[in-house]
Amino acid sequence: MRGSVDAALAEFFASRREITAAVGGEFQTAAGRLEDFVLRGGKRMRPLFAWTGWLGAGGDPDGPTAGAVLRMCAALELVQACALIHDDIIDSSDTRRGFPTLHVDFARKHRESDWHGSAAEFGAAAGILLGDLALAWADDMVRESGLDAAATTRIAPVWSAMRTEVLGGQFLDITSEVRGDETIDAAMRVNRYKTAAYTVERPLELGAAAAGAAAELIAAYREFGTDIGIAFQLRDDLLGVFGDPAVTGKPSGDDLREGKRTVLFAAALAAADAGDPAAASLLRASIGTDLSEAEVTRLREVFIRLGAVEEVERRITELCERARTALDRSSATGQAKRLLGPMVVAATARTF
Amino acid sequence: MRGSVDAALAEFFASRREITAAVGGEFQTAAGRLEDFVLRGGKRMRPLFAWTGWLGAGGDPDGPTAGAVLRMCAALELVQACALIHDDIIDSSDTRRGFPTLHVDFARKHRESDWHGSAAEFGAAAGILLGDLALAWADDMVRESGLDAAATTRIAPVWSAMRTEVLGGQFLDITSEVRGDETIDAAMRVNRYKTAAYTVERPLELGAAAAGAAAELIAAYREFGTDIGIAFQLRDDLLGVFGDPAVTGKPSGDDLREGKRTVLFAAALAAADAGDPAAASLLRASIGTDLSEAEVTRLREVFIRLGAVEEVERRITELCERARTALDRSSATGQAKRLLGPMVVAATARTF
Structure with missing residues (x-):
């Protein structure tokens, strides 16, 4: 199940590449960071509960709607990505899932690139926007899941x-x-x-x-x-x-x-x-x-x-x-x- | 048109009161602040363009689908609310539409209430969450617009x-x-x-x-x-x-x-x-x-x-x-x- 959720998420991210490439520049790179963040893991608890809820109500894992339901379940991980990324900014957390939090990672990039202004503020700004993107994409993923x-x-x-x-x-x-x-x-x-x-x-x-x-x-x-x-x-x-x-x-x-x-x-x-x-x-x-x-x-x-x-x-x-x-x-x-x-x-x- | 957009938004906010009251406490109050922010104004440019696009493609303002289209158009103001609220945090802006920005307003409330911790951080946290709420609600409003x-x-x-x-x-x-x-x-x-x-x-x-x-x-x-x-x-x-x-x-x-x-x-x-x-x-x-x-x-x-x-x-x-x-x-x-x-x-x- 966890592998199927990851595969559904990977497929969704692949489907966004056309538009992120069109906007281009640093946004394309940043969307890749969001993808890494989501695919890197977590316990996938919410998709697991949703999938189990469906099975328990008679959903057939070999039936024709299983793929669409799986994508809907996987979309919960994108809501969770927004919640974690924004929570980490709110709590000023430095690490998440054993890696630097997203805003800390962008602050580091700012410092290493010797960019103008405050690295911490840039990191928070990037985290706010990428959390928003995850939330918007969660809705897209449900809408495009293929549910009837x-x-x-x-x-x-x-x-x-x-x-x-x-x-x-x-x-x-x-x-x-x-x-x-x-x-x-x-x-x-x-x-x-x-x-x-x-x-x-x-x-x-x-x-x-x-x-x-x-x-x-x-x-x-x-x-x-x-x-x-x-x-x-x-x-x-x-x-x-x-x-x-x-x-x-x-x-x-x-x-x-x-x-x-x-x-x-x-x-x-x-x-x-x-x-x-x-x-x-x-x-x-x-x-x-x-x-x-x-x-x-x-x-x-x-x-x-x-x-x-x-x-x-x-x-x-x-x-x-x-x-x-x-x-x-x-x-x-x-x-x-x-x-x-x-x-x-x-x-x-x-x-x- | 502007009045109709405002009415559609007011109706949508009214439809959220049941759930914000259930969650209760400061969240209910904060949802009211978001509502004030949205209803207080702006030029409603995006709904106006969407509505004009629909009219220009032959949409009938007196026809049976006009109400649903209007609600879909009005939902753009909720995306815009998220964009403005988060942008104001990112840019550290103090005023918006002649009023204190949302995060500044929550920071002020923190100070006046003599709450613990940093007022500025609390203001930013509140703004991040209310911007997220506006973005989630924008999707809800489109989904519930009544479009076929x-x-x-x-x-x-x-x-x-x-x-x-x-x-x-x-x-x-x-x-x-x-x-x-x-x-x-x-x-x-x-x-x-x-x-x-x-x-x-x-x-x-x-x-x-x-x-x-x-x-x-x-x-x-x-x-x-x-x-x-x-x-x-x-x-x-x-x-x-x-x-x-x-x-x-x-x-x-x-x-x-x-x-x-x-x-x-x-x-x-x-x-x-x-x-x-x-x-x-x-x-x-x-x-x-x-x-x-x-x-x-x-x-x-x-x-x-x-x-x-x-x-x-x-x-x-x-x-x-x-x-x-x-x-x-x-x-x-x-x-x-x-x-x-x-x-x-x-x-x-x-x-x-």
Whole structure:
């Protein structure tokens, strides 16, 4: 499946070469950079969920519409390219998928070429425009996927909702951070729209809509997708503080340093406010600051002592149970249940 | 026409309220800001050209498809909103349409709310995400316009080309500036894609495609649109250096201060390199610097003396003549010819 997604994306990029060559110059080169960025990888989770949603609704992988559905699924990677490229500018991130982020790469090119003006500003400008291009091309790829008119009509509202929701979730995320939102509700809202709807719920629904699934199956997918998507994010939040950097690939505690308003943090703060003013002060004074390793270790102990870790684990278990029930009771095909089941396990499993 | 475009946009924004309210919080407020930005104005040039292209190909303003075509035309304003919002971040512009730019407005809100972190970075982040939202919504608005399947199929490649071309043109523009491109060819390429294709050529073609116009009329529109679009930009370049700030609304000479690589500048440089090394040095030393009013006055004299103004005027005349011939010879309706004709005059006319 991953190979087929890559092939569909490569074919799409090839189809854009005529127009990028016509515009020419540095734009042609830059479009090649975008292609490298997309084809270089990622886990292809969203196409995988969309494809599984389609299979689970009876889609035939050897049937005549499979190619068109695959292209529609692959287009999700172009939305994701926009989200990552723009997010990396917003977060001032330097690396992505083991390579320099796109804006950092263009800033480097500016410096090496001894161009005029600010290298950082040029890098950001290039990243903004290439993210826009990825977003515009995502729509082109769906439109040119070859889905028939009826399927196109069915997926349209899902595609539309997904894009608005992920941008909405990102917007809530940046405002939560600067406002210093402290409630579990605010953190859950970001998880819901930035992660769950965009990564699992809407992709599954897209696949189901392409297959013309019944409303009952779509409702089950959406419940499964929301719950599993949020559970994933909660697990990710725990790993961000307690994970082994050798496994997670990023320094433990970075979420705290960046001031990320996670459910874990909100739960700890709620507990501290209820009975441990010293811990509450420590948490508020620590978030978003350049914490040492020793300070992160101390915060880990505080999270455990306040019961915040337990609280998040409890939520994960509950979400996974609900997701499994929704899946089991649904009319999804046995194959889809076999594919989606392990996701529940993956979300539940501790890897620290 | 302008009122109808505004009404269609207002109706579209109203249709997004359900989902922005569901995501909620600051996102809902921010979506309102985007709506204000779009409804506050602009000349609606692109919808106007698209609508005129449709009329000229026989579209019936009282017929059953007029409403759908109007919505498709109005969607161009959402692409334009993305272009303006992102351009203002890229250019660090503070004002737009007489109001603070969107990113400046969000930075102000950050400061007034006493939020954490950098106000400027928050403003840019908000602007990036709202520009993305406008771009995604532009596609939604076309998809939901109500155009029939055949018309949708006809406009798809035009819509797709237009978005890639404008992003390509913007990309060439930012690279030309940092590279200090000196050729007329490089400047013309930016004019072609960033301005002409996006503002006139493709909008006219979109309207024609919606009407199912013959290939001959589409070719005539494209020639007219490219020529008039470039002529407009050349006139704008002249006004940027010689225009009366009271008329143009921006300080004269700002193009020079910003280091914009216009055809006017490239023509002056080519003439200077051919026989006036002192003028060439002056031009290269002046571009992109914080010029005084006296220095701008001196550069104006240099542009005139080198024949660059004459050269640009000659190009404008030539482009307008060619555009008029293409229009006159085309099968466009008399009404469309009457509407498009004055454009030629407007592009030719000096306003300084």
